[in-house]
Amino acid sequence: MSDNHKQEMKKISTAVIKRLPRYYRYLGELLENDVVRISSKELSQRMNVTASQIRQDLNNFGGFGQQGYGYNVEFLYSEIGKILGLEKTYNIIIVGSGNLGQALANYIDFEKRGFVIKGLFDVNPRLIGIQVRGIEIRDIDQMEEFVKNNHIDIAVLTLPKQKAPKLANDLADWGVKGLWNFAPIDLQIKNDKVIVENVHLAESLMTLSYRVKDQLE
Amino acid sequence: MSDNHKQEMKKISTAVIKRLPRYYRYLGELLENDVVRISSKELSQRMNVTASQIRQDLNNFGGFGQQGYGYNVEFLYSEIGKILGLEKTYNIIIVGSGNLGQALANYIDFEKRGFVIKGLFDVNPRLIGIQVRGIEIRDIDQMEEFVKNNHIDIAVLTLPKQKAPKLANDLADWGVKGLWNFAPIDLQIKNDKVIVENVHLAESLMTLSYRVKDQLE
Numbered sequence: 001m002s003d004n005h006k007q008e009m010k011k012i013s014t015a016v017i018k019r020l021p022r023y024y025r026y027l028g029e030l031l032e033n034d035v036v037r038i039s040s041k042e043l044s045q046r047m048n049v050t051a052s053q054i055r056q057d058l059n060n061f062g063g064f065g066q067q068g069y070g071y072n073v074e075f076l077y078s079e080i081g082k083i084l085g086l087e088k089t090y091n092i093i094i095v096g097s098g099n100l101g102q103a104l105a106n107y108i109d110f111e112k113r114g115f116v117i118k119g120l121f122d123v124n125p126r127l128i129g130i131q132v133r134g135i136e137i138r139d140i141d142q143m144e145e146f147v148k149n150n151h152i153d154i155a156v157l158t159l160p161k162q163k164a165p166k167l168a169n170d171l172a173d174w175g176v177k178g179l180w181n182f183a184p185i186d187l188q189i190k191n192d193k194v195i196v197e198n199v200h201l202a203e204s205l206m207t208l209s210y211r212v213k214d215q216l217e
Numbered sequence: 218m219s220d221n222h223k224q225e226m227k228k229i230s231t232a233v234i235k236r237l238p239r240y241y242r243y244l245g246e247l248l249e250n251d252v253v254r255i256s257s258k259e260l261s262q263r264m265n266v267t268a269s270q271i272r273q274d275l276n277n278f279g280g281f282g283q284q285g286y287g288y289n290v291e292f293l294y295s296e297i298g299k300i301l302g303l304e305k306t307y308n309i310i311i312v313g314s315g316n317l318g319q320a321l322a323n324y325i326d327f328e329k330r331g332f333v334i335k336g337l338f339d340v341n342p343r344l345i346g347i348q349v350r351g352i353e354i355r356d357i358d359q360m361e362e363f364v365k366n367n368h369i370d371i372a373v374l375t376l377p378k379q380k381a382p383k384l385a386n387d388l389a390d391w392g393v394k395g396l397w398n399f400a401p402i403d404l405q406i407k408n409d410k411v412i413v414e415n416v417h418l419a420e421s422l423m424t425l426s427y428r429v430k431d432q433l434e
Contacts, residue, residue: 017427021420025401048403084423085430099320106316109401109419115426153433154425178429180422184242184326186265193432197425201416202326203238205397206301208371208414209332210234212395213302215410216370 016057020080022047023057027077039070089114090178091152095167096159097122097130097137100182104156105132118150119143147174154178161185168196233274237297239264240274244294256287306331307395308369312384313376314339314347314354317399321373322349335367336360364391371395378402385413 026047030038044051058064061083064076081087094101097120105117120137122128130137138146155171157164157179164183171179172194179196181187187196243264247255261268275281278300281293298304311318314337321327322334337354339345344354355363372388374381374396381400388396389411396413398404404413
């Protein structure tokens with residue numbers, strides 16, 4: 001086993017993983033602006049983190065930098081993309097096709113990165129049959145068969161918190177591997193291999209009000 | 218100055234602040250289920266954090282617990298609400314009234330917690346004039362006057378990243394105190410009193426793909 005490989009096998013902390021998409025975003029912007037290479041110092045000034053933090057973070061995955069040269073932007077972008085799993089393709093369904101579900105279905109950037117929306121589902125008869133980017137919103141009763149027949153990897157949950165726990169466990173039983181959960185509840189999934197990533201919007205807004213409140217007149 | 222007051226004045230770490238909305242959510246659920254009091258041990262089991270973490274977090278704000286009794290749910294819920302600034306009212310505008318902006322405008326839960334949507338704005342002539350929950354989507358050209366005349370505290374940015382930096386700084390100049398930013402960019406605001414809270418959806422999805430990728434067949 002090479003040293004680099006050993007490093008890859010280390011348990012990477014959640015904090016590091018959460019920073020990787022931000023590196024990826026900044027490197028993508030540099031690439032759009034035809035920047036070929038960048039030092040950890042320059043990258044740190046742009047990103048407002050310390051250069052040693054950047055070096056430490058990237059060393060978790062074997063480094064990528066060269067003394068005196070810095071980082072090759074295209075190479076680093078592509079390597080971080082691989083670490084994040086973006087060279088693969090994920091089949092996605094959206095469960096709950098109201099405004100938020102439709103907003104997520106319309107993010108073409110997701111599709112560019114390998115997240116392919118295969119199906120949209122809802123219980124509301126007024127939504128069923130409507131097309132979003134050419135994909136029809138289906139009755140949620142058809143979801144089990146659809147998930148089993150279409151190799152669905154990730155389900156996006158934009159549904160009321162009362163309905164989320166049961167549906168999340170059903171989806172896990174049907175073979176879904178990841179849940180991107182927007183329902184304001186912490187899901188307990190019996191199958192502990194299923195990954196849950198939460199976007200708790202109300203909590204984010206309260207973090208903002210905590211900091212804004214003292215500035216109100 | 219009382220001891221409690223001194224503790225309130227301490228600099229509270231971001232990690233603690235980010236956990237408070239989750240305590241608030243759990244306590245709200247207990248309250249809905251008519252639970253009157255709870256020990257830090259019970260709360261810790263439900264929330265899947267250690268009891269000592271809970272005690273430590275709440276001690277930042279003066280405690281609230283009583284040895285041998287635990288926490289009074291209603292009192293603790295209300296106190297955390299106050300810490301989070303939820304006893305105040307925030308006037309909000311949404312900048313960018315596509316699917317995501319409309320989804321956020323439709324969250325009545327936000328309004329219950331004091332976040333009152335005063336205006337919606339867009340550049341798209343097909344959206345201008347449409348009503349969302351009785352609020353008309355206005356032309357973004359009218360935004361400066363609207364913000365100045367309506368004491369707007371928080372602006373929600375659901376607009377393309379190219380337009381976000383200039384508009385964010387304009388809004389800060391017009392008196393907005395907080396920005397809830399959904400554009401995939403880190404905003405640099407000249408007025409450093411203005412608070413920015415980001416919801417970077419693409420980054421959340423990449424954190425999920427990082428963890429799901431090894432389970433793909």
